[in-house]
Amino acid sequence: MPCLNFNYVLLFFRKSFLSLSLSAALLIVGFYPFVYKSWIFAGFIFFCVEATYTLHRLAKYKLNLLLPEDKVWMKQNRPLVLLLFLLSSVMILLFYFLTELHNSITASACFILLCILAIGYVFPFFKQNLRTIPFVKSITVALAWTILTVVFPAAYLSFNTTLLMPLMLLFLILAILGDWRDKDHDALSLKTFPQLLNSKNTRVLMAILLLLDFLTSFYFLEGSILISMSIGLVLLVVYCYLLLFKLRQLNPDSVLTIIALSAIILRSLGIH
Numbered sequence: 001m002p003c004l005n006f007n008y009v010l011l012f013f014r015k016s017f018l019s020l021s022l023s024a025a026l027l028i029v030g031f032y033p034f035v036y037k038s039w040i041f042a043g044f045i046f047f048c049v050e051a052t053y054t055l056h057r058l059a060k061y062k063l064n065l066l067l068p069e070d071k072v073w074m075k076q077n078r079p080l081v082l083l084l085f086l087l088s089s090v091m092i093l094l095f096y097f098l099t100e101l102h103n104s105i106t107a108s109a110c111f112i113l114l115c116i117l118a119i120g121y122v123f124p125f126f127k128q129n130l131r132t133i134p135f136v137k138s139i140t141v142a143l144a145w146t147i148l149t150v151v152f153p154a155a156y157l158s159f160n161t162t163l164l165m166p167l168m169l170l171f172l173i174l175a176i177l178g179d180w181r182d183k184d185h186d187a188l189s190l191k192t193f194p195q196l197l198n199s200k201n202t203r204v205l206m207a208i209l210l211l212l213d214f215l216t217s218f219y220f221l222e223g224s225i226l227i228s229m230s231i232g233l234v235l236l237v238v239y240c241y242l243l244l245f246k247l248r249q250l251n252p253d254s255v256l257t258i259i260a261l262s263a264i265i266l267r268s269l270g271i272h
Contacts, residue, residue: 019254025043052114134196141171149163169213180194
């Protein structure tokens with residue numbers, strides 16, 4: 001039935017991280033000038049996010065670490081997921097060499113560091129992966145996203161240093177929210193912020209991080225980027241309240257899409 005087909009496509013789009021990859025690509029387009037090069041780099045970022053998160057999903061499936069719902073979905077869609085991972089990996093290499101990023105020392109260093117973070121997140125180095133080091137899981141995710149969307153573009157686009165602190169704080173908040181949502185399912189060995197802090201202290205930490213993100217955004221940013229970040233942070237406050245006090249099933253990653261789309265719309269209206 002058409003309805004069932006649509007629901008299947010929608011579920012696959014969400015479960016396969018295509019929506020998250022699209023958000024990352026839109027951030028590049030929204031936060032950097034509307035030029036041909038930004039669209040090319042956005043495509044590169046799209047496949048980087050897709051390949052990384054799909055690799056993690058495949059590793060967790062192999063290690064039997066997925067939630068029952070995700071495990072069933074992976075079992076049904078594993079061939080498609082593998083194909084998507086292979087396609088994304090090939091596209092990363094094509095973009096990397098066609099854009100001549102390999103000729104840039106900065107880009108090569110960032111690319112190698114991102115690969116180390118991506119692999120070390122799930123596969124052990126010296127008998128321990130980055131996820132199982134106390135408090136490091138969320139920091140690793142925030143660092144990787146900051147390098148990918150702020151530092152890495154410096155080798156190909158103009159380096160917007162004003163984005164560094166606001167976005168790193170934003171990614172850290174989103175990472176901790178994800179850990180809070182999964183704290184009842186994550187193994188205790190992960191030692192995430194919500195696992196090591198009690199509920200009250202986690203909420204206090206989130207309030208401090210949100211306040212810092214608002215302050216740094218108003219200090220460093222201006223124009224359409226400030227407006228779009230403000231919209232996203234207001235929405236994130238609502239997400240935080242619902243996740244920390246009311247619900248558990250919300251997906252705060254959609255905040256990235258809201259920020260990116262608002263930046264694109266505001267820039268297209270001439271607000272810079």
